[in-house]
Amino acid sequence: MSHNALSAPNPFSTRPADKAALENGSLFAPKFDEQGLIAAITTDAATGEVLMFAYMNAQALALTIETSQAHYWSRSRNELWHKGATSGQVQHVQDIRTDCDQDAILLKVTVEGNGASCHVGYNSCFYRSIPLGQKAEGATLAPPAEARVYDPADVYGKKD
Numbered sequence: 001m002s003h004n005a006l007s008a009p010n011p012f013s014t015r016p017a018d019k020a021a022l023e024n025g026s027l028f029a030p031k032f033d034e035q036g037l038i039a040a041i042t043t044d045a046a047t048g049e050v051l052m053f054a055y056m057n058a059q060a061l062a063l064t065i066e067t068s069q070a071h072y073w074s075r076s077r078n079e080l081w082h083k084g085a086t087s088g089q090v091q092h093v094q095d096i097r098t099d100c101d102q103d104a105i106l107l108k109v110t111v112e113g114n115g116a117s118c119h120v121g122y123n124s125c126f127y128r129s130i131p132l133g134q135k136a137e138g139a140t141l142a143p144p145a146e147a148r149v150y151d152p153a154d155v156y157g158k159k160d
Contacts, residue, residue, distance in 0.1 A: 005073050006036035008059030008080075015102070023100050030061060031103040037073055038105055042117065045094040045108040051117035052125040054081075056105060068093045070107055087155050088113040114149050119156070121148035 015029040016022050022029065032038050037055040044051055056064065060071040060080055070091035074081040084090030091109040098105055111117055118125040128141045 004036070004078060005055075005057040005075075008036070008057050010036075010058040011062050012058060022102060028098065029102055030058075030098060030105070031101065032058060033103075037075075038103065040072065040105040040107060042070065042091065042107045042109055045110050049124055050126055051091075051109070051111070051123070061105065064093060064107070065096065070109060083117075084112060087116075087119070089116055091117065116149040119152060121150050121152045122146060123149050 010032070013027050013029040015031060016025065016027060021027070030038050036057050038057075038061065040054050040056045040061075042051045042054070043049060054072040055075060056071070057073040057080075060073050063069075063071040063080075063082075070083040070093055072081045072083060073079075082090075090112040091107070092112065093107050093109050095108040096105065097108075116123050118127065120127075122144065123146065127144045127146060129145070130139060131142055134140070
């Protein structure tokens with residue numbers, strides 16, 4: 001069943017008009033964009049390595065807070081996504097933070113299973129680098145510096 005990111009009720013507090021209250025107060029009032037989404041950066045709780053970037057809608061953020069497991073909003077599938085429900089790579093949230101103006105979320109997680117977070121088979125979704133000093137037009141990526149942790153076809157099945 002498909003929804004849109006805005007269809008979920010927003011259980012969070014109304015944002016205070018006073019900037020100082022927003023930046024220094026204790027009220028959690030996340031700022032969702034016009035599509036009803038907020039950016040979420042996920043890092044490894046032990047190493048600090050950035051594992052992935054995704055979006056959350058109000059329902060995903062509320063479920064993440066309530067269950068201590070990462071939930072996201074899949075823009076490509078237009079649906080709520082419990083990370084690891086298919087792959088077994090459940091992200092257990094150790095700490096959740098918001099930035100100064102509350103328009104981004106930072107999750108610090110431990111990952112169940114093989115420890116990977118990327119659906120392509122790597123530990124982190126950020127497995128490729130862009131060599132500096134090259135022309136932007138036609139820029140190329142360096143080969144991955146790490147080996148895949150798993151074969152996605154074994155976890156998700158063959159894709160046509």
